[in-house]
Amino acid sequence: MPEETPSTNPFQATSSKRKVKDRIGTVIFACFTYFVLACALFIFGKITYDGAPVLFTSEAPFINTKFFTESPQTLVEFTNGAGELIRMDQTDFTVFKEENPDVTINDEHTFSYSGGGIAGPLVGTALLVLVCMVVSLFIGVAAAIYLSEYAKKGKLVSAIRLAIMNLAGVPSIVYGLFGFAFFCLAPWFPVFTYEVNAETTIGAFKIPLTDGYLSFQGWGNSLLAGGLTLAVMALPVIIAACEESLKAVPGGFREASLALGATRWQCIRTAVLPYAAPGILTASVLGVTRVAGETAPIMFTAAVADKAKMPWQDAQGSGVFWFSDMLTQSVQALPYHIYTVSARLPAHEAINDMRYGSVFVFLILVVGFAMTSVVLRARYRNKLKW
Amino acid sequence: MNDSSSTLDSADAPEVASNEPIISIDNLSFSYDLGSTNTLRDISLEIPAGKVTAFIGPSGCGKSTLLRCLNRMNDLVDTAKVTGGSISILGQDINAPDVEAIELRKHVGMVFQKYNPFPKSIYENVAYGLRVQGIKNKSVLDQAVEESLQKSALWDEVKDRLDSSALGLSGGQQQRLCIARAIAVKPQIVLMDEPCSALDPIATARIEELIAELQEDFTIVIVTHNMQQATRVSNRTAFFYLGELIEYDDTSKIFGNPTRKQTEDYVSGRFG
Numbered sequence: 001m002p003e004e005t006p007s008t009n010p011f012q013a014t015s016s017k018r019k020v021k022d023r024i025g026t027v028i029f030a031c032f033t034y035f036v037l038a039c040a041l042f043i044f045g046k047i048t049y050d051g052a053p054v055l056f057t058s059e060a061p062f063i064n065t066k067f068f069t070e071s072p073q074t075l076v077e078f079t080n081g082a083g084e085l086i087r088m089d090q091t092d093f094t095v096f097k098e099e100n101p102d103v104t105i106n107d108e109h110t111f112s113y114s115g116g117g118i119a120g121p122l123v124g125t126a127l128l129v130l131v132c133m134v135v136s137l138f139i140g141v142a143a144a145i146y147l148s149e150y151a152k153k154g155k156l157v158s159a160i161r162l163a164i165m166n167l168a169g170v171p172s173i174v175y176g177l178f179g180f181a182f183f184c185l186a187p188w189f190p191v192f193t194y195e196v197n198a199e200t201t202i203g204a205f206k207i208p209l210t211d212g213y214l215s216f217q218g219w220g221n222s223l224l225a226g227g228l229t230l231a232v233m234a235l236p237v238i239i240a241a242c243e244e245s246l247k248a249v250p251g252g253f254r255e256a257s258l259a260l261g262a263t264r265w266q267c268i269r270t271a272v273l274p275y276a277a278p279g280i281l282t283a284s285v286l287g288v289t290r291v292a293g294e295t296a297p298i299m300f301t302a303a304v305a306d307k308a309k310m311p312w313q314d315a316q317g318s319g320v321f322w323f324s325d326m327l328t329q330s331v332q333a334l335p336y337h338i339y340t341v342s343a344r345l346p347a348h349e350a351i352n353d354m355r356y357g358s359v360f361v362f363l364i365l366v367v368g369f370a371m372t373s374v375v376l377r378a379r380y381r382n383k384l385k386w
Numbered sequence: 387m388n389d390s391s392s393t394l395d396s397a398d399a400p401e402v403a404s405n406e407p408i409i410s411i412d413n414l415s416f417s418y419d420l421g422s423t424n425t426l427r428d429i430s431l432e433i434p435a436g437k438v439t440a441f442i443g444p445s446g447c448g449k450s451t452l453l454r455c456l457n458r459m460n461d462l463v464d465t466a467k468v469t470g471g472s473i474s475i476l477g478q479d480i481n482a483p484d485v486e487a488i489e490l491r492k493h494v495g496m497v498f499q500k501y502n503p504f505p506k507s508i509y510e511n512v513a514y515g516l517r518v519q520g521i522k523n524k525s526v527l528d529q530a531v532e533e534s535l536q537k538s539a540l541w542d543e544v545k546d547r548l549d550s551s552a553l554g555l556s557g558g559q560q561q562r563l564c565i566a567r568a569i570a571v572k573p574q575i576v577l578m579d580e581p582c583s584a585l586d587p588i589a590t591a592r593i594e595e596l597i598a599e600l601q602e603d604f605t606i607v608i609v610t611h612n613m614q615q616a617t618r619v620s621n622r623t624a625f626f627y628l629g630e631l632i633e634y635d636d637t638s639k640i641f642g643n644p645t646r647k648q649t650e651d652y653v654s655g656r657f658g
Contacts, residue, residue, distance in 0.1 A: 152464045252502030256564070259457060259496040260515035260571060261488050270518065271504060 044363070051360025054353045067117040067357055071308070072337065075115030077350050078108040087350055089115035113305055113341055114351045118358050123310055124223075124331030128302060129292045131227025131327075136234040137284050143235075144242030144280075149268055168236035172296040179229025180300035189219050192324035194316060212321050222328040223311060226302020234284075234291045241283030245276040278380035285373040293366055295335040303336035305344075334362050407432035408575060408605050409456065413471035416448075416455055421469045425451050428471070429631045431624055435574075438597060438606045440620035440637065442613060444652070447626040449609045453577050456480075456607065457494040458487040476574070492519065495573035499580040501561040503552035508535075508544050511552045511563055515571035530570050537603070538566035539596050558589025562596065569604065576600065578608040582615065594619050613653055617641050625649045 055064050074090040081104035088096065090110070097103070143164075151157045183189065196204040196215045204215035219225045249272050257271035258264075291297070307314075307330065315326035338358050345351055409432070416426040426448045433439045441449035451460070455473060458480060460466040472479050480490055492515075503511050510517075512531045521527060531548070535541040540562045544555070552563055561581060568576055578597070582590040597606060597619045610616050616623050617637060624634040625648075633640060633649045644650045651657055 154464075250502065252498060252500055253504060255459065255462075255496075255498060256502045256504070256567070257514070257518070258462070259459060259491055259498075260518060260567065261492040262515075262518040263488055266518045270514070275505065 047356060047360050047363055050352065050356035051363075054357030055360060064117075064357075067361075068122070069119050070117035071120035071332070072113040072118065072306070072341075072354070073116040074113070075111040075350060075354070076108065077111070079106045080104055081106075087115075109350070111345060111348065111350050113337070114345065114354045118334065118337060118361060120307055120310070120332035121334040121337040121358070122361070124303070125292060125334040127223055127311065127331060128227050128230060128298065128333055129288060131223060132230035132234060132291065133284070133288050135228055136231035136238050136288065137280075139231070140235050140238030140284065141242050141280060144239050144246060145268060145273075147239070148243045148246045149272070150264065164236050164239055167232075168240075170233075172233065172294045175229055175233045176297045176300045179225055179232070179297060183219050183225035183228050184221055184301055185218050187216055187218050190214055190216050191219060191328050192317075192321045193217075193328075194321070210321075212317065219328050221300075221302060221304070221330045223302055223331050224327040226298040226331070226333070229297045229301045230288075230291045230294070233294065233297055234287045237287035237290065238284045241287060242276070242280045245279030245283060246272060248279060249275045279377065282373040282377035282380070286370060289366055289369040289373070292369075293335055293362070295339045298333050299336055299339070302331055303333040304330045305332070305336070305340045307332050334358065334365075338362060406435065408435035408476060409433040409607070410474045411452075411471070412474070414452075414455070414468065414473060415470035416451060416460070417467050417469045418451075418460075418463060418465060420465050420467050424469055425629055426455075427629050430471075431631060431634045433605065433607060434622065435605050436601065437621040438601050438608060438619050439622045439624065440616035441607065441609045441624050441626060442611075442616050442652075443626035443632075444657070445611075446628075448629040449624075449626045450579055452626070453579055453607060453609050456575070456577055457491050457496055459496065461487050492571055493573050494575045494577060495568035495571065496577045497561070497564050497568050497579065497581050500584050501557060501564050503555075503560050503563050503567070505551065505553055507549045508552050508555070508563060509548040512566050512570050514567060519571065534566040534570040535563075537569060537600065538562045539592065539599070540566055556589070558585050558592055561585060561589070561593060565593075565596065565600075569600070573604065575605045575607065578606065580609050580611060583611060590615070613641070625652060627652070 055067060056062055057064055075087060076090055076093040077085065077087045079085055097105075147157060147160065151160075191214075192207075192212055193215050194212050196213050196217065204213040204217070206213055253271040253275070254267055257267040262270070295303075311326045311329035311331055314329050315322045317325060338355070341351055341354050341358065411429055411431050411433075414426060414429045415424045417424050429448075429452060441453060443449050454460045455468070456475070468481050472481060474480070475490070475494065478485065504514065506514075509531055512534050513527045516527055516530055532541065532545075535544065540559060543559060544563075547554075552560065555563060561584075565576075565581075582593050585593065594615065597608065600606060608616075608619065620637045622634070623637040623640040625632045625640060625644075625646075627648055633644060633646045635645075640649060641653050644653060
């Protein structure tokens, strides 16, 4: 008769020392992972907690529309005769004083850019992103097509790839300075203008039948210079993403197309690009979203803290002059606005609404764009199976 | 009707007398690395028009490489180079400086190992080759699509869903679609690079039947791993080993009574 036979079990649990070590290892790795999660949660939580009340109101329409329709202006804080602390925008304050000439105003303080809303910065960032997107998509797709479809593999192409990769590692402030020198100051970019900047221009040509000039005076601190600086910065990411999307198109399509007598360009246009396009687009949105959040590249090239009108309202002339003037307007931009209210103003409770409100809106925008492109990419990947 | 069909005929190509070879390969050497090592060495063979010629041999023997030399698909490899000898198709040296690969490929079509229809409609797949040649006339395209699909024995299966995606077809149907796509541009020669290796036996049988039918209109060169397939579909067989042509003869001779010992060893299954 067999006894109790634990000894015959070849898989019998042994020394627990190894298991303890295994357990400790697991816990340590898990801790680091959760640390990252905790950081992310803290950022989102804190900003939502402090920022959401600025955006949402308890009464209909439940959204603080003023925050989206007005541009930043000076905030005034004072205590009235009854000792109540009151804050209002500069324009409202002027009206208030006119209507109540007798009111007691004590402890009057002003805070620049902390009142009003963020319409100007929102519009500015949207325009910068638009310019950046158009330019970087165009150049990026062209470069990626050349690199992955046309260029012969060799030292030159490897060198180009290396250079592009290094471009991705250049600090954003360096891009800012580059953009400032190359696009803003350098006297080689043409503008249509009524006023020639005599200091920088190397040539200005009177355009017949108008009062304007085609002047090579550089673009100055402008939408165009900022958008292009951002585009240069987004290029490495976009080129890499495009190349990846092009490579993901099966080689069989190219072979089949070429074997039917297609030229290289016909092959790319009809048998490669259509199937790479969704990937290129979503990856590019992701790349542009990243650079759209940068402050350093635009602080010398495009952004100003204070600007009363939208670029199209400030632009002079009509037709091509108007368009040129609009593109060479300086703009407000959301990241720069956040930098201004957070870093260049003293810490004060009165500014907190503007700070957290702006950051919250910015975070929603960037996360929204990133998520949309990731979801779109996943959807296209599932759809296009070959 | 007559008009449109004549546009599709390769009227501009010279006619070949049936006893003359349509392809002659003369002492061809070919390298994938600019001449450091020759993948093909001193290959000479003549492929007759209107017949099916099979290239057989173990993996890496160069049979696919030779096939891809015939429509200059190897141009896609930057470091590929013909290091000696020549290939003449329809009497013209195809590596001559004034020959354009794009024009050559209109006359020498190709079907690949892995069926690779575009993720377009069935119609657009077949019409692709004509569209890249600039043919826009709807009735010409319609006729060519129908004709090609009929020749590739696919018409009855797909005529009601020409606008649906080609990727919805079965593997065998997709490969027949690729054949239809290749023959739609009316090449004289169709190269097939192991066209059945990704297919099941039933689909394979249908492709083989198709090859027999296509033989009437096209010269077919087929690379195959499957020796039974070579005996079933081909008139002539070339056996390659390590980049060299070992033996080239009528298929019945190669499989029945080969001259060289290596050939006999291979076809009898002693190696490879």
